[in-house]
Amino acid sequence: MLNPIRKQQYLQLMAERGWDLLLFYGDGWRKDLFRCLINVNFSGPQAVALLSRSGQIRALVTDPWDVEPVGAAIEDEPMLSLRLAEGLRAVLAAEARAIVAVNGLEQMEARFVRAVQEIAGAVPVSATADVEEIRRVKTAEEIEWIRRAAQLADRGYEHFVKVCEPGMTEFELVAEVESFVKAHGAEDNFMLVASGGTEVTGMKPPTARRFQPGDSVTTELTPQVNGYYAQICRTLVIGEPSAAQLQAYSIFAAAQQAAQTYLRPGVDISDVARVQNDVFRARGYGDYTGPQYTRVRGHNLGLYPDELPHVLENVHYICKQDMVLIAHPNTYLPLSGYMVFGDTLLVTAEGCVPLNDTPRKLFHS
Amino acid sequence: MKRGFIGWDTQQLPRAALEARLEELQRNIAGLGVQVLVAFSDVWRSNDVRYLSNYMPYWNRALTVIPSGETPILLCALSPRVYPWIRSVTLHETILPSPQLIAQLVRLCAERGWTRVGVLDHEGLPYELYRQLAAEKLEIVDVPRHLVRPKATEAEVAMHRHAARLARGVLEREVTGEALGLTDHELTGRLERALRRAGAEDLFVLVSGGYTPPLPACGTVLGAHSSVTLALEYCGHWVKLSRNVAGMTSPLPPGRGATVHLETLSRASGWEGIAEDDHEAGAVISLQVEIPADGKRLYYGDTCVREGGGLGVL
Numbered sequence: 001m002l003n004p005i006r007k008q009q010y011l012q013l014m015a016e017r018g019w020d021l022l023l024f025y026g027d028g029w030r031k032d033l034f035r036c037l038i039n040v041n042f043s044g045p046q047a048v049a050l051l052s053r054s055g056q057i058r059a060l061v062t063d064p065w066d067v068e069p070v071g072a073a074i075e076d077e078p079m080l081s082l083r084l085a086e087g088l089r090a091v092l093a094a095e096a097r098a099i100v101a102v103n104g105l106e107q108m109e110a111r112f113v114r115a116v117q118e119i120a121g122a123v124p125v126s127a128t129a130d131v132e133e134i135r136r137v138k139t140a141e142e143i144e145w146i147r148r149a150a151q152l153a154d155r156g157y158e159h160f161v162k163v164c165e166p167g168m169t170e171f172e173l174v175a176e177v178e179s180f181v182k183a184h185g186a187e188d189n190f191m192l193v194a195s196g197g198t199e200v201t202g203m204k205p206p207t208a209r210r211f212q213p214g215d216s217v218t219t220e221l222t223p224q225v226n227g228y229y230a231q232i233c234r235t236l237v238i239g240e241p242s243a244a245q246l247q248a249y250s251i252f253a254a255a256q257q258a259a260q261t262y263l264r265p266g267v268d269i270s271d272v273a274r275v276q277n278d279v280f281r282a283r284g285y286g287d288y289t290g291p292q293y294t295r296v297r298g299h300n301l302g303l304y305p306d307e308l309p310h311v312l313e314n315v316h317y318i319c320k321q322d323m324v325l326i327a328h329p330n331t332y333l334p335l336s337g338y339m340v341f342g343d344t345l346l347v348t349a350e351g352c353v354p355l356n357d358t359p360r361k362l363f364h365s
Numbered sequence: 366m367k368r369g370f371i372g373w374d375t376q377q378l379p380r381a382a383l384e385a386r387l388e389e390l391q392r393n394i395a396g397l398g399v400q401v402l403v404a405f406s407d408v409w410r411s412n413d414v415r416y417l418s419n420y421m422p423y424w425n426r427a428l429t430v431i432p433s434g435e436t437p438i439l440l441c442a443l444s445p446r447v448y449p450w451i452r453s454v455t456l457h458e459t460i461l462p463s464p465q466l467i468a469q470l471v472r473l474c475a476e477r478g479w480t481r482v483g484v485l486d487h488e489g490l491p492y493e494l495y496r497q498l499a500a501e502k503l504e505i506v507d508v509p510r511h512l513v514r515p516k517a518t519e520a521e522v523a524m525h526r527h528a529a530r531l532a533r534g535v536l537e538r539e540v541t542g543e544a545l546g547l548t549d550h551e552l553t554g555r556l557e558r559a560l561r562r563a564g565a566e567d568l569f570v571l572v573s574g575g576y577t578p579p580l581p582a583c584g585t586v587l588g589a590h591s592s593v594t595l596a597l598e599y600c601g602h603w604v605k606l607s608r609n610v611a612g613m614t615s616p617l618p619p620g621r622g623a624t625v626h627l628e629t630l631s632r633a634s635g636w637e638g639i640a641e642d643d644h645e646a647g648a649v650i651s652l653q654v655e656i657p658a659d660g661k662r663l664y665y666g667d668t669c670v671r672e673g674g675g676l677g678v679l
Contacts, residue, residue: 182570
């Protein structure tokens with residue numbers, strides 16, 4: 001539950017930057033900012049881990065039910081404070097004039113930053129970008145968790161195909177899939193859906209719309225196992241796919257394959273986006289690769305389902321071995337409406353390998 | 366992220382009810398002399414804005430801008446492709462694409478001539494936004510959360526009651542002796558299916574095997590000392606309940622040796638949800654009780670409303 005490799009990396013970072021204390025602030029939305037040191041799925045509104053230069057780890061929790069699991073992870077009793085600002089003042093009481101950095105400073109409520117500032121005498125430094133860079137390259141253990149999450153995504157999508165039928169509502173389908181992945185070990189799941197035809201321009205939370213013959217039913221399914229997310233994107237047609245849907249699918253499949261063929265250590269992530277977009281351009285659909293119709297051509301995965309860098313032509317980042325990301329050329333096309341297709345990819349020494357093994361095809365019910 | 370059914374049932378929540386809340390808000394902040402109120406929300410801190418416009422961010426951050434006498438304006442980092450859906454479930458008519466929330470807010474203030482801006486729970490802003498706002502030439506006035514949601518209304522209590530009945534019904538069916546021998550993952554899956562099919566927006570299931578507090582499922586087989594805690598959100602209203610799988614606990618109130626854990630689930634109580642000092646009539650309170658038994662711990666709890674001198678189960 002404590003990530004010892006990361007701990008050493010963070011200590012090295014602290015030495016390089018001259019930080020005395022590194023805080024990891026997680027809240028109900030961004031638990032990953034805490035879990036990247038202490039991998040406990042806390043229940044309270046916030047939790048903070050404190051790493052000292054000496055290597056000592058302490059923790060501050062805001063829910064009584066978090067005391068035991070967090071304590072077990074760090075082999076020390078965490079401080080419990082129902083009011084985080086008061087807890088921060090107490091836990092930092094002996095840190096006057098310490099140089100404090102915070103992973104998650106940007107997400108931290110301003111009152112909590114002020115509490116740190118009052119004790120340390122200065123506004124804490126943001127460690128978020130540095131920690132994010134460390135997290136980007138996964139450890140062997142992390143890759144194994146992501147691999148399990150990808151396997152669960154495959155099984156979850158298999159269930160999706162099995163239960164999806166005409167007349168079912170979008171939210172009933174999500175309930176079925178959510179139930180399946182939770183029953184098989186997912187602790188959380190990021191999932192978007194959409195259904196319909198050429199009028200559908202994007203995905204959103206599920207509505208009460210009922211599936212009809214001819215619909216494209218799209219999903220991003222992203223189960224989380226032991227904190228780590230993997231994603232699969234597929235499209236299913238209710239009934240037999242039309243020629244236009246099949247033509248659209250062929251473009252998405254070629255674009256995803258282009259990214260998978262191109263991705264390796266040393267390539268610029270902007271080019272991973274470009275090779276996908278080039279497939280659309282070559283088929284006359286380049287207009288549909290911009291922000292009016294799509295968000296990103298993929299993103300990194302890990303303790304957060306939408307980790308940076310995003311796969312976009314205007315984002316530059318040199319890919320590294322053991323990064324995990326999804327390439328998904330998801331966008332709107334006038335042929336089919338919004339369509340999705342993508343697999344989780346692990347960057348290896350020579351290239352990349354998909355962690356999903358769901359068939360690469362346009363599914364139909 | 367929220368992946369349950371987010372809708373707007375205008376029978377349950379008429380447009381006029383939301384408009385009345387906005388009018389009450391304007392009366393409550395009239396003395397502050399602000400030209401506009403700005404409220405932050407994200408996927409986790411969503412309930413104040415939900416109360417005012419029914420906007421529920423399933424993902425990402427947003428600012429809701431509330432000028433006096435106008436429909437609230439949404440500054441939203443989500444794609445314009447989801448705006449039709451947002452308009453279908455909220456009061457919002459004007460939605461401005463805002464990858465940079467503060468920059469968009471500043472532009473809007475300049476266009477409208479707003480210089481004195483109320484910010485709901487100013488110090489509760491994420492530091493990134495707080496710092497950006499501080500660098501702008503706007504006069505910022507903190508608006509405490511209790512001015513937005515002074516006390517739980519009857520309509521809100523009724524929604525909490527509906528959610529509690531929904532959760533209680535599913536727990537009575539699923540958390541029984543028949544669940545003995547299932548893993549906590551399997552039981553969690555059953556609860557997810559039943560409650561999300563019934564319209565739950567969000568759901569958290571925690572399980573104790575009797576040796577720990579309730580925690581996320583970890584693959585443990587359920588025994589007689591296992592207890593399940595359920596936090597359910599229905600149309601923006603949270604409830605929390607706990608039940609022992611074998612029915613070994615008694616209904617409230619707790620007996621001797623029990624530990625009581627209270628949280629406020631209604632109105633503005635701070636995100637911490639602390640309830641020790643919340644004695645206001647009508648407050649909706651989660652009351653979870655840890656009961657020692659046979660060297661182990663059992664859990665029982667429900668969602669209550671504070672009435673007169675005590676708590677009544679919703």
